Amino acid sequence: MDKLKMHSRDNIKEHIAQIAALFPNALTETIKDGKVTQAIDFDILKQELSEVVVDGPAERYQFTWPDKRKSILLANAPIAKTLRPSREESLDFDSTENLYIEGDNLDALKLLQETYLGKVKMIYIDPPYNTGNDFVYEDDFSQSEDDYMPGSGQFDESGGRLVPNLESNGRFHTDWLNMIYPRLKLAKDLLTEDGVIFISIDNSEVENLFKLGNEVFGEDNFVAIITLLCNPKGRSQDKYFATNHEFILVFSKTKLPKGSFSILKKDDQIIDEYPEQDENGKYRLLELRNTHREFGKFNRPNLFYPIFVNFVGEIQLNKDKEGLTKIFPIWEDGFEGCWTWDENKLIKDVDLVCGKKIKGQWKIYRKSYADGADKMLKTIFLDKEFYTEKGQKELNTFFESKGKVFQSPKSSALIKQLISTSTSNNDIVLDFFSGSATTADAVMQLNSEDAGGRKFVMVQLPEVTDEQSEAYKAGFKNICDIGKERIRRAGKKIKSDAGLLAKNLDTGFRVLKIDSTNMRDVYYTPGEYQKDFLSSLADNIKPDRSAEDLLFQVMLDLGILLSAKIKETRVGGKTVFDVAEGYLLACFDSNVTSDVVTEIAKRKPYYAIFRDSGIASDSVATNFDQIFATYSPTTVRKVL
Numbered sequence: 001m002d003k004l005k006m007h008s009r010d011n012i013k014e015h016i017a018q019i020a021a022l023f024p025n026a027l028t029e030t031i032k033d034g035k036v037t038q039a040i041d042f043d044i045l046k047q048e049l050s051e052v053v054v055d056g057p058a059e060r061y062q063f064t065w066p067d068k069r070k071s072i073l074l075a076n077a078p079i080a081k082t083l084r085p086s087r088e089e090s091l092d093f094d095s096t097e098n099l100y101i102e103g104d105n106l107d108a109l110k111l112l113q114e115t116y117l118g119k120v121k122m123i124y125i126d127p128p129y130n131t132g133n134d135f136v137y138e139d140d141f142s143q144s145e146d147d148y149m150p151g152s153g154q155f156d157e158s159g160g161r162l163v164p165n166l167e168s169n170g171r172f173h174t175d176w177l178n179m180i181y182p183r184l185k186l187a188k189d190l191l192t193e194d195g196v197i198f199i200s201i202d203n204s205e206v207e208n209l210f211k212l213g214n215e216v217f218g219e220d221n222f223v224a225i226i227t228l229l230c231n232p233k234g235r236s237q238d239k240y241f242a243t244n245h246e247f248i249l250v251f252s253k254t255k256l257p258k259g260s261f262s263i264l265k266k267d268d269q270i271i272d273e274y275p276e277q278d279e280n281g282k283y284r285l286l287e288l289r290n291t292h293r294e295f296g297k298f299n300r301p302n303l304f305y306p307i308f309v310n311f312v313g314e315i316q317l318n319k320d321k322e323g324l325t326k327i328f329p330i331w332e333d334g335f336e337g338c339w340t341w342d343e344n345k346l347i348k349d350v351d352l353v354c355g356k357k358i359k360g361q362w363k364i365y366r367k368s369y370a371d372g373a374d375k376m377l378k379t380i381f382l383d384k385e386f387y388t389e390k391g392q393k394e395l396n397t398f399f400e401s402k403g404k405v406f407q408s409p410k411s412s413a414l415i416k417q418l419i420s421t422s423t424s425n426n427d428i429v430l431d432f433f434s435g436s437a438t439t440a441d442a443v444m445q446l447n448s449e450d451a452g453g454r455k456f457v458m459v460q461l462p463e464v465t466d467e468q469s470e471a472y473k474a475g476f477k478n479i480c481d482i483g484k485e486r487i488r489r490a491g492k493k494i495k496s497d498a499g500l501l502a503k504n505l506d507t508g509f510r511v512l513k514i515d516s517t518n519m520r521d522v523y524y525t526p527g528e529y530q531k532d533f534l535s536s537l538a539d540n541i542k543p544d545r546s547a548e549d550l551l552f553q554v555m556l557d558l559g560i561l562l563s564a565k566i567k568e569t570r571v572g573g574k575t576v577f578d579v580a581e582g583y584l585l586a587c588f589d590s591n592v593t594s595d596v597v598t599e600i601a602k603r604k605p606y607y608a609i610f611r612d613s614g615i616a617s618d619s620v621a622t623n624f625d626q627i628f629a630t631y632s633p634t635t636v637r638k639v640l
């Protein structure tokens with residue numbers, strides 16, 4: 001039996017029900033007195049009753065996640081780090097213009113800001129896909145080291161932290177986004193105005209990466225999403241469909257003109273597509289009539305005009321000649337189409353045009369030569385050479401191993417394709433998740449094929465290899481060791497395959513390792529130290545740092561390319577580094593005398609650098625400026 005209500009009618013409830021019947025979308029739920037109860041969303045109701053858009057409170061299109069703002073801060077925060085050269089691990093240190101940087105790419109991207117700002121033409125990255133099995137470098141060092149198992153691949157050599165990002169982690173996408181966002185922001189600044197970035201990714205994060213790319217580079221600078229057939233057999237461990245593809249997202253720094261990514265046609269394609277030949281080379285005939293019915297006399301009247309041919313099909317500009325046939329761009333069903341050239345263009349290039357009688361009807365053709373012919377790439381990449389198994393085979397061959405020294409490297413043919421669509425001549429190519437250095441290999445191969453002088457910058461974390469792994473057994477203690485050895489071996493192979501043609505090919509690389517700054521803390525914060533303590537320090541430079549370490553920090557500071565030529569010379573018994581053919585002269589020796597300073601000043605460098613503590617005496621220090629004023633007043637002088 002129903003209980004009596006024993007109170008008056010609930011008008012509010014009644015009104016809500018009536019409104020909800022009219023506007024079901026305005027019905028919502030809220031908490032009242034700790035209980036969930038029905039309510040009306042007045043913003044929606046207002047909108048339903050308004051003819052113009054009503055401002056809602058905070059409703060707007062946005063892409064956000066926890067700590068997004070923090071990761072912006074992370075991108076902007078300065079670091080007290082430097083790049084220390086390693087001659088022993090480099091190849092052709094003095095002559096190469098390629099770089100191999102070891103360390104966390106967030107640091108590397110920051111360190112390169114000064115020197116490589118706006119200088120990189122193409123970036124390719126293949127970041128961890130966030131499949132639930134990847135180790136992701138954690139930028140937030142708030143957890144204690146004990147939380148991690150040492151020796152299980154979770155540390156890199158510099159003590160950095162690699163953490164597994166499991167799907168069960170409540171911050172699964174958040175962590176990945178916080179990792180990639182600051183890196184993309186910094187990477188964008190390194191691109192030239194017409195620079196482009198290619199990012200490999202799979203289903204796990206393609207949606208987020210696309211949104212992020214639009215945010216960082218701007219929707220107008222979205223270029224393409226390439227779908228790559230990478231595993232033709234498909235992944236048998238998948239649940240529903242056997243995935244056999246992944247993606248490459250492409251963004252440019254600024255809006256690029258049409259055709260920016262077109263590439264020259266290859267020889268076999270030219271043989272197939274250009275069957276005709278004359279004294280100017282191979283060509284094919286293309287119909288001059290526009291083959292699209294969206295265009296015709298109705299909307300392109302200037303392209304609808306008669307063309308006159310004689311009986312052998314030669315185009316005649318003198319229409320008054322006898323025996324000519326008048327041809328209009330009219331389709332077989334009578335549709336009045338149009339030509340693709342206007343009359344002026346026809347007059348100018350009449351030698352390229354001819355008529356042909358096909359099934360009793362005259363058609364007009366133009367010659368299209370193969371020389372310089374380019375094509376737009378399609379957004380689905382199906383080339384067998386691009387399969388991941390190809391990349392794996394390639395790498396295994398280098399290391400004479402059936403086992404995998406490195407898991408799933410990209411195919412060099414794929415990266416070569418991306419580089420050739422976006423670079424030429426002496427462009428700089430950067431890969432800051434470089435793994436086994438496929439990108440470096442691709443750059444060298446392409447340079448060897450087209451005599452280019454592209455330079456590469458590889459960045460890779462010295463992520464330690466598992467003791468049970470094939471890599472470890474082959475003697476590679478971390479991934480950088482694999483990458484560097486790959487470049488050495490690939491370079492050798494490319495040179496030997498190309499013979500004399502590759503005589504000048506740059507297959508070397510300068511190894512630079514990210515480390516703490518060369519300066520002691522007192523260099524940055526002298527005010528915090530007691531005077532006695534300061535004077536007890538002979539120097540403000542850490543004792544384990546070499547002159548070349550200092551030189552690279554100076555180059556970073558002054559924005560001098562890290563690939564600049566460096567010559568070590570002797571002046572008055574002191575070592576003087578000559579960078580970029582006299583642009584910078586640096587002497588970090590001690591007991592630098594007036595004679596040495598004079599000799600350096602006489603060479604008129606743009607920059608002259610000394611060590612504060614290296615100046616021999618107070619009198620040399622006093623004369624220092626006078627010497628420069630006499631011999632090279634414009635030289636910028638600095639001391640460390």
Ligand SMILES: C[S@@+](CC[C@H](N)C(=O)[O-])C[C@H]1O[C@@H](n2cnc3c(N)ncnc32)[C@H](O)[C@@H]1O
Pocket residue numbers: 103104105106126127128136137406408409410411432433434435436437438439459460461463479
């Ligand atoms: C998918 S692999 C790249 C493979 C590469 N495309 C190739 O063909 O060999 C991603 C690489 O990024 C590296 N990596 C991950 N986080 C990094 C970081 N913060 N800094 C530098 N490298 C990182 C990993 O060690 C791994 O080698």
